[in-house]
Amino acid sequence: MIDLRSDTVTKPTPAMRRAMAEAEVGDDVYGEDPTVNRLQERAAEIFGKEAALFVPTGSMGNQIAVKLHTRPGSEVVIEERGHIFNYEMAAMAAVSGTIARPVKSSDGTGVLTWDDISAGLRVHTAYYLAPTALVAIENSHNLAGGTLYTRGRTEDVCERAHAAGLPVHLDGARIFNAATALNETVAALARPADSVMFCLSKGLGAPVGSMLLGTRAFIDEARAWRKLLGGGMRQVGVLAAAGLVALEETPPKLHEDHANARRLAEGLAEIPGVKIDPERVVTNIVIFDVAAAGLDAAAVSARLAEHNVLAAGAGTSIRMVTHYDVSRADIETALVAIQEVLTAR
Numbered sequence: 001m002i003d004l005r006s007d008t009v010t011k012p013t014p015a016m017r018r019a020m021a022e023a024e025v026g027d028d029v030y031g032e033d034p035t036v037n038r039l040q041e042r043a044a045e046i047f048g049k050e051a052a053l054f055v056p057t058g059s060m061g062n063q064i065a066v067k068l069h070t071r072p073g074s075e076v077v078i079e080e081r082g083h084i085f086n087y088e089m090a091a092m093a094a095v096s097g098t099i100a101r102p103v104k105s106s107d108g109t110g111v112l113t114w115d116d117i118s119a120g121l122r123v124h125t126a127y128y129l130a131p132t133a134l135v136a137i138e139n140s141h142n143l144a145g146g147t148l149y150t151r152g153r154t155e156d157v158c159e160r161a162h163a164a165g166l167p168v169h170l171d172g173a174r175i176f177n178a179a180t181a182l183n184e185t186v187a188a189l190a191r192p193a194d195s196v197m198f199c200l201s202k203g204l205g206a207p208v209g210s211m212l213l214g215t216r217a218f219i220d221e222a223r224a225w226r227k228l229l230g231g232g233m234r235q236v237g238v239l240a241a242a243g244l245v246a247l248e249e250t251p252p253k254l255h256e257d258h259a260n261a262r263r264l265a266e267g268l269a270e271i272p273g274v275k276i277d278p279e280r281v282v283t284n285i286v287i288f289d290v291a292a293a294g295l296d297a298a299a300v301s302a303r304l305a306e307h308n309v310l311a312a313g314a315g316t317s318i319r320m321v322t323h324y325d326v327s328r329a330d331i332e333t334a335l336v337a338i339q340e341v342l343t344a345r
């Protein structure tokens with residue numbers, strides 16, 4: 001199977017499996033797992049933040065951040081396709097008593113300018129309006145097709161949010177992809193944000209886990225919320241060990257996934273019935289439309305599966321994500337399959 005549904009499907013590498021088998025462990029609820037402690041220290045060092053916390057999922061990391069930055073009855077300004085708003089089970093309402101105030105990006109890329117954010121802000125307004133407590137941004141932006149906040153845009157948004165008295169949380173599930181595409185360090189992209197979440201379990205290839213980063217005081221509180229939410233894990237160094245390998249081993253190779261995504265997009269652009277602008281594919285996410293082929297995503301995905309290619313989608317929009325378990329040869333095979341599915345009658 002050529003699995004292009006997501007970069008979450010990556011399997012641990014041999015080096016990760018070895019590290020997991022040999023990991024030194026302790027009870028992490030007592031702070032005694034040396035491998036988890038090393039991972040947290042290393043992540044904080046790479047991101048230039050005071051502290052980091054290993055969490056089971058990106059969703060938990062994001063939602064702990066929402067919890068700590070907001071209070072019940074407040075709002076979170078977020079782009080309308082943001083993961084925190086669309087794919088985290090309304091947790092911001094269930095866990096934090098907040099709602100999203102979705103805003104559009106004026107250029108359609110999913111990447112917000114301060115003017116876009118301002119359209120949803122409620123700061124110093126009437127007492128009977130829910131105030132904005134947090135601005136949440138996503139880099140790269142998953143549902144928008146892996147689009148990017150440059151360092152300059154991140155700095156601008158964060159500076160102006162701070163001037164308005166608002167913290168910024170960065171959902172950096174794929175921030176290593178963003179840094180690779182922009183030729184920046186993850187620290188440069190994360191520096192202006194008050195808190196950052198990134199996933200070890202997506203393109204970096206670890207089987208489980210994400211990291212939440214911020215000030216030491218923020219992470220101390222986050223640890224308590226992780227426990228409250230049922231995320232206090234014990235001898236979890238066996239998972240952190242894979243995360244440590246992922247942090248060092250995978251980022252230098254992410255450019256290959258991006259080149260494969262671009263090749264996939266260019267090949268797709270030549271297939272009748274496909275609508276895509278390959279120039280907009282800058283990381284590992286490829287989104288294209290098949291309405292002109294008279295098919296929908298469910299039909300295309302089902303037929304592709306018969307050709308051993310897995311894709312995800314909704315409506316007439318299909319999403320394919322490259323990762324280290326997909327080679328250039330797999331991309332060429334997938335393109336042949338897509339051509340057959342879309343042009344066969």
Ligand SMILES: Cc1ncc(COP(=O)(O)O)c(C=O)c1O
Binds near residue numbers: 056059138142173201
């Ligand atoms: C942008 C973004 N944020 C957060 C998450 C949540 O990560 P998890 O699936 O580990 O909860 C995802 C997962 O796909 C994501 O794409």
